[in-house]
Amino acid sequence: MAHVLLIYRNMAKANSTGSAIGLGVNALHSVRVLRRAGVDVDATPAAEPPDVHKALAAHPTVTHCVLEAPWVSRAPMLELLHAFPHVHFLVRSHSQIAFLQVEPSAIQLLRELLVLQENFLNLTVAANSIELKHFFETAYGGHTLHLPNLYDLERVHRRRGREHAHRLLRVGSFGALRLLKNHTTAAAAALVLARKRDCDLEFSVSVENDTMGGGAVLDALRKMFTGLRWARLVEHPWQDWASFRRTVGSMDLCLQVSMTETFNVTTADAVAEGVPSVVSPTIEWAPDYWKADPDRLDDIVRIGGALLSCPDAADDGLAALSCFTEDAVRRWLEYLSGPPGRHVRAA
Numbered sequence: 001m002a003h004v005l006l007i008y009r010n011m012a013k014a015n016s017t018g019s020a021i022g023l024g025v026n027a028l029h030s031v032r033v034l035r036r037a038g039v040d041v042d043a044t045p046a047a048e049p050p051d052v053h054k055a056l057a058a059h060p061t062v063t064h065c066v067l068e069a070p071w072v073s074r075a076p077m078l079e080l081l082h083a084f085p086h087v088h089f090l091v092r093s094h095s096q097i098a099f100l101q102v103e104p105s106a107i108q109l110l111r112e113l114l115v116l117q118e119n120f121l122n123l124t125v126a127a128n129s130i131e132l133k134h135f136f137e138t139a140y141g142g143h144t145l146h147l148p149n150l151y152d153l154e155r156v157h158r159r160r161g162r163e164h165a166h167r168l169l170r171v172g173s174f175g176a177l178r179l180l181k182n183h184t185t186a187a188a189a190a191l192v193l194a195r196k197r198d199c200d201l202e203f204s205v206s207v208e209n210d211t212m213g214g215g216a217v218l219d220a221l222r223k224m225f226t227g228l229r230w231a232r233l234v235e236h237p238w239q240d241w242a243s244f245r246r247t248v249g250s251m252d253l254c255l256q257v258s259m260t261e262t263f264n265v266t267t268a269d270a271v272a273e274g275v276p277s278v279v280s281p282t283i284e285w286a287p288d289y290w291k292a293d294p295d296r297l298d299d300i301v302r303i304g305g306a307l308l309s310c311p312d313a314a315d316d317g318l319a320a321l322s323c324f325t326e327d328a329v330r331r332w333l334e335y336l337s338g339p340p341g342r343h344v345r346a347a
Contacts, residue, residue: 002336003040003061006030007052008068010045022176023068023094025241025265026149033150037329039336049076056084064336067091070109074116081120092126092147096282097135098180098260114142129262129284147335148328149263151321156272157249164252164308169199171304172251172275174206174236174244174266177217182280182294184220186255189278189300191224191231193253196305201231204251208238241269249273253308257294258282271321276313278304285324287316 008023027043034041042059046052049072056062065080065087072080072091080089091113093106100107110125114136117123126145127133133144171193173186187203194201203225207218218235225233236247244266248254254270254277261282270277279286280294290307292299307313 001040002063003059004034004042004064004066004336005055005059005062006041006043006066006068007046007055008043009071010047022265026094026263027068028241029152029265030150032152032154033325033329034332036154037333039333049073049080052076052080053083056080056087062087065089069094070106070113073105073109074112077113077116077123081116081122085122088122088124090124090126090145090147092128093132094128094149094262096129096132096260096262099178102178110136111140111142114140114144117142132262145335147331148324149265150328150332151263151265151268151272151325153272153318153322153325156318157245157274164197167199168202169194169197169308170202170204170250170252172204172248172254172270173256174204174248174254175256175264177205177207177215179217180259181217182257182259183217184224185294185297185300186257187221187224187233189255189257189297189304191228192297192301193304193308194231196301197308202234203231204234204236204247206238206244207235245269245273248275251275253277253304255300255304256280256283257292257300259294268321271314271317274314276307276310276317278307285320287313287320290317 006027008027024045031041031043044055046055052072056065067089070091070093093110113125117125124145125142126147128147128149130146133146136142136144171190173183175181177183183205190201190203205221221233225231239247248270254275256264256267256277256279258280264283267277267279267283267286277290278292278300279290281291292303
């Protein structure tokens with residue numbers, strides 16, 4: 001029987017649990033969903049490759065070690081493969097190639113791992129998106145396993161469906177302040193949407209002390225709202241997952257019009273709280289009628305207005321997320337049900 005250990009890099013210096021970062025939240029969902037499916041699974045953060053060695057030594061019955069994101073470089077990976085020959089290592093990328101451009105070392109490492117897995121029986125490269133899998137296989141001839149994100153839907157708290165009809169419009173564009181997240185376009189759409197509905201606006205974003213490397217984005221957003229009496233920018237400190245769920249649940253609408261994405265857990269959190277989102281087509285699991293051209297302001301405004309007037313929009317999002325999760329669970333269970341390397345060539 002499989003015993004899985006999920007290891008994600010702890011990038012939150014002030015939070016040893018890693019719950020305030022995306023990979024930590026993803027691990028939390030993965031453990032809950034897989035345990036419910038009968039899998040023996042644990043998760044732990046790691047700061048450096050030696051921490052992976054210590055974690056495996058502390059869990060001698062582990063059969064599968066899933067390294068969330070490519071952060072263990074080639075030399076330490078070789079050491080792990082030799083030190084734990086009976087553990088199957090799976091390195092899972094969470095980013096499309098566009099986001100990886102800010103981490104050239106991750107691109108190089110993934111290419112090295114694609115070659116390394118050909119020489120070891122206990123290593124597999126995986127992606128959480130079918131597009132990245134196809135890219136790796138087409139461009140580099142490196143077989144890649146498709147393992148989508150898992151999301152725990154047992155804690156859904158849906159509000160009663162209702163059309164937005166009050167004076168204040170609360171819109172959220174959450175997540176890291178990265179350029180490709182397209183927060184300024186989301187802010188512009190929220191401003192136009194509020195004007196069209198004759199509403200005051202609160203536009204919410206996530207902000208860390210160092211603005212998560214997005215200082216220029218935050219500065220641009222602040223300048224967009226300066227001096228507007230009817231609209232204000234609300235800066236939410238980076239929160240643990242449970243607190244964030246409460247924050248996103250207070251929104252009327254969320255905007256996730258990223259230029260590139262894979263799963264996007266903040267949109268899933270909004271769905272679980274009964275809040276619909278305008279998204280770009282890169283968030284594939286979302287309902288088609290939620291999707292807008294991320295570079296067309298009028299398209300985002302049109303769809304946002306329609307979602308605010310549709311009491312069933314959040315239910316449609318929940319149904320779409322449920323279907324996606326069911327398929328993801330099937331893929332994970334198929335991977336864990338037998339010899340680890342046998343599914344790598346599967347679509």
